[in-house]
Amino acid sequence: MENLSIEKRYKIISDENKELKKRNQKLEEQNTQLLSIIENLSEGVMFANNKGDFIMVNSEARRVIYKSDIGINIADAFKNIEVFDIFGKQLAFKDFPSVRALRGEKSKNVRIFVRHPNKEYYAEISSTPIYNAKGDLTIIVSCFHDITETINQSRKIEEQKKELEAIIENIADSIAIFDDKGKYILVNKTSRELFHASYNSMDNISEGYDTSEFYDTYGKQLDSENIPANRVMRGEEFKNMRVIVKSPNKTLQVDINGTPIYDSNGKFSLGVLCSRDMTDYFKHEEITRSRYEFLNNMVNTFDLPVVRLTCPDFKIVDINKKGLSIVESLKPKIKSITQIKGNKIEDLFGKFKSSEYYKCISEVLKDKKIKYLNKRSLILNGNEVYFNVVFEPIFEVNSEIREIVILLIDVTPEIKSNMVMKKALKMQGEFLVNVSHELKTPLNVIFATAQLFNLYCTSGSLDDKKDSIIKYIESIKQNSYRLSKIINNIVDLSKIEAGFYKLNLSNNNIVEIVEEIVVSLTNLTDSKGLNIVFDTDCEENIIACDTEKIERIVLNLISNAIKFSDKGDEIFVCVKNKNKNKFVEISVKDNGIGIEEEHLDIIFDRFSQVDKSLSRNAEGTGIGLSLVKSIVELHGGSIYVESEFGKGSKFTVRLPKNKVLNENMLYSSNVRSRDENIQVELSDVYS
Ligand code: ADP
Numbered sequence: 160m161e162n163l164s165i166e167k168r169y170k171i172i173s174d175e176n177k178e179l180k181k182r183n184q185k186l187e188e189q190n191t192q193l194l195s196i197i198e199n200l201s202e203g204v205m206f207a208n209n210k211g212d213f214i215m216v217n218s219e220a221r222r223v224i225y226k227s228d229i230g231i232n233i234a235d236a237f238k239n240i241e242v243f244d245i246f247g248k249q250l251a252f253k254d255f256p257s258v259r260a261l262r263g264e265k266s267k268n269v270r271i272f273v274r275h276p277n278k279e280y281y282a283e284i285s286s287t288p289i290y291n292a293k294g295d296l297t298i299i300v301s302c303f304h305d306i307t308e309t310i311n312q313s314r315k316i317e318e319q320k321k322e323l324e325a326i327i328e329n330i331a332d333s334i335a336i337f338d339d340k341g342k343y344i345l346v347n348k349t350s351r352e353l354f355h356a357s358y359n360s361m362d363n364i365s366e367g368y369d370t371s372e373f374y375d376t377y378g379k380q381l382d383s384e385n386i387p388a389n390r391v392m393r394g395e396e397f398k399n400m401r402v403i404v405k406s407p408n409k410t411l412q413v414d415i416n417g418t419p420i421y422d423s424n425g426k427f428s429l430g431v432l433c434s435r436d437m438t439d440y441f442k443h444e445e446i447t448r449s450r451y452e453f454l455n456n457m458v459n460t461f462d463l464p465v466v467r468l469t470c471p472d473f474k475i476v477d478i479n480k481k482g483l484s485i486v487e488s489l490k491p492k493i494k495s496i497t498q499i500k501g502n503k504i505e506d507l508f509g510k511f512k513s514s515e516y517y518k519c520i521s522e523v524l525k526d527k528k529i530k531y532l533n534k535r536s537l538i539l540n541g542n543e544v545y546f547n548v549v550f551e552p553i554f555e556v557n558s559e560i561r562e563i564v565i566l567l568i569d570v571t572p573e574i575k576s577n578m579v580m581k582k583a584l585k586m587q588g589e590f591l592v593n594v595s596h597e598l599k600t601p602l603n604v605i606f607a608t609a610q611l612f613n614l615y616c617t618s619g620s621l622d623d624k625k626d627s628i629i630k631y632i633e634s635i636k637q638n639s640y641r642l643s644k645i646i647n648n649i650v651d652l653s654k655i656e657a658g659f660y661k662l663n664l665s666n667n668n669i670v671e672i673v674e675e676i677v678v679s680l681t682n683l684t685d686s687k688g689l690n691i692v693f694d695t696d697c698e699e700n701i702i703a704c705d706t707e708k709i710e711r712i713v714l715n716l717i718s719n720a721i722k723f724s725d726k727g728d729e730i731f732v733c734v735k736n737k738n739k740n741k742f743v744e745i746s747v748k749d750n751g752i753g754i755e756e757e758h759l760d761i762i763f764d765r766f767s768q769v770d771k772s773l774s775r776n777a778e779g780t781g782i783g784l785s786l787v788k789s790i791v792e793l794h795g796g797s798i799y800v801e802s803e804f805g806k807g808s809k810f811t812v813r814l815p816k817n818k819v820l821n822e823n824m825l826y827s828s829n830v831r832s833r834d835e836n837i838q839v840e841l842s843d844v845y846s
Contacts (some may be wrong), residue, residue: 203282203303207233209296210520211261220783223282223305233257245270245281260286260299270306281310297324313709333413333434337364339427341392353411353436354404364388364400364430374403376412391417392431401437412438467553470560471524473504473511487540487566516548523550523563534574545574586765586781593780597645599637608635616747647839648782652765655789662705669709669743670734676713677732683844688726691717695734700743703819708790712823714840715783716747716810721844723808724751742796742813750807759800763788788810 199205203220207213224236242250257267267285284303291297327334333350337343341364361513373381400415413434420429458465464482484495505511532548546567553562577754608631615621654660677693684691720730731748765785791798795815802808
């Protein structure tokens with residue numbers, strides 16, 4: 160250069176100047192561009208010199224920091240604000256990132272909260288010191304942006320997360336969430352109480368399986384791959400999987416829902432198990448079921464037909480055994496309860512809708528009240544059976560009728576005994592008519608005789624009429640016997656019924672007793688033109704009996720035979736050993752009018768008399784045979800009759816051949832002689 164001419168040197172310098180100017184111009188252009196870029200950045204940017212005096216503050220920075228607060232120095236920007244770190248701790252001026260940068264400290268993404276009288280905001284700020292070539296700090300740059308919105312949103316999300324966690328924590332169902340490695344992320348309170356007593360967030364699903372065993376409802380243990388958590392891990396979703404979980408100190412029955420959750424790439428990220436403890440529910444269900452079974456068994460054992468019908472379609476829900484037996488006999492095709500259950504009543508009983516039962520059920524539905532059908536008869540297995548039918552509505556909680564229970568109460572015995580009672584009352588009435596007639600006849604005779612005697616006395620003709628008086632006295636005696644017989648029979652029958660009638664048992668030759676009676680009656684039978692015959696298979700037959708009562712039995716039977724026989728007929732009295740000497744049979748057979756077959760059953764009943772018009776020459780009250788039967792039975796024996804209407808009758812008395820060790824020979828002053836007995840017992844056949 161030294162050798163160059165001035166012109167040349169000037170030219171070079173001038174060129175260099177030009178070049179410098181150009182560069183300078185370019186640099187300024189670039190500077191302007193850079194400043195414009197910085198000015199328009201969405202980030203707040205501020206430059207300050209090493210004294211903290213602002214060199215540049217871009218528009219965003221001016222917006223965020225209160226405009227009027229931006230003075231010359233950084234300290235000016237602090238005069239109206241308080242700054243806190245993200246945890247709420249107040250920052251001293253010296254700890255502010257820009258101020259720290261003045262000291263050469265670099266800070267990155269420091270989150271701060273700024274409180275200004277006119278506004279509050281969160282910001283994220285980074286400050287950097289810049290050094291020149293000599294290493295002197297010349298400039299600091301601080302970049303920041305408003306993160307209020309982001310912070311508020313993440314706070315909101317955090318709050319919602321907490322709310323959600325609180326809900327999950329306190330929900331009555333058990334919830335457990337685990338990740339793709341099986342590690343528990345969340346186990347709520349119910350789940351901890353039920354399954355994870357010593358829950359630790361590091362636990363893995365597999366650890367629960369070391370202490371618990373899983374069974375299905377049939378009691379079969381689940382293999383590892385069917386354990387609920389493992390099914391979810393495999394990506395299965397399921398609902399209400401019923402599992403029995405046995406752990407060392409308890410056994411639970413749980414319903415489990417399992418849901419796998421996938422990330423945006425479709426990869427399994429979380430598994431959710433939601434379980435409900437059904438142990439108590441099943442216990443109650445079990446108790447209810449066993450109570451129901453108990454009731455059902457009870458209802459089944461009832462000797463009372465019970466049917467349950469649904470409403471309003473009258474389908475049979477259930478029927479007990481007794482009810483089934485009735486349906487079976489009405490519908491022989493039906494053999495089992497399953498054939499009946501679920502059927503509509505009208506399908507089983509075609510005419511149901513037109514029946515009075517249907518009408519009654521309709522009334523139950525209308526009035527919502529129990530209804531009855533009384534004394535309805537059914538023919539079951541050939542027998543007429545009477546029922547009172549009860550229709551009882553069973554209500555839902557909303558007081559709608561859910562079912563109708565039908566009970567059939569068998570009132571056959573009651574109805575039949577009513578019938579018997581009515582018949583007995585009718586017979587008693589007839590008896591009273593007969594008795595009063597029987598009592599009146601001898602009384603009339605006695606009364607008329609007394610009047611006659613009175614006439615004889617007043618007319619002084621007693622002596623003249625001596626013969627006829629003796630005849631009349633005989634008639635009084637005869638009619639007194641008749642009265643005596645009636646009264647004796649009534650009194651004895653009452654005694655027997657009340658249990659006061661006692662036998663005086665002694666060991667006697669029954670053949671002799673019967674034969675003597677027959678012999679003493681021959682005069683009477685002769686006078687009636689009847690032939691009486693006695694027969695026996697042995698001469699002596701000693702049995703324990705009450706002689707007087709045996710006489711009454713035999714006299715009663717012979718008296719009937721005489722009453723219902725005609726002149727020329729024969730009466731055959733026989734004493735025989737029977738059943739290898741176990742019994743003695745006394746039979747009285749006649750060939751009189753006989754008894755119609757339909758009356759054979761009733762003649763031993765109290766007060767029963769075959770139609771009086773048929774028993775021509777008969778007098779009587781209808782209690783003789785009933786008394787005979789009772790006395791025979793008191794001796795431990797029995798009586799039966801064989802008869803053919805128009806041909807004659809045979810009455811047979813069977814007495815056991817017992818003997819008594821202590822003979823009861825009580826003699827009462829009331830005991831009558833045999834003759835007197837004959838007079839009394841045959842009083843109605845003596846004419
Ligand atoms: P009564 O005192 O009326 O004779 P019984 O009890 O002795 O009553 O007899 C009842 C009925 O039985 C009689 O009314 C009669 O109809 C019938 N009867 C009893 N014995 C005979 C017989 N030997 N022959 C025909 N009918 C008889």
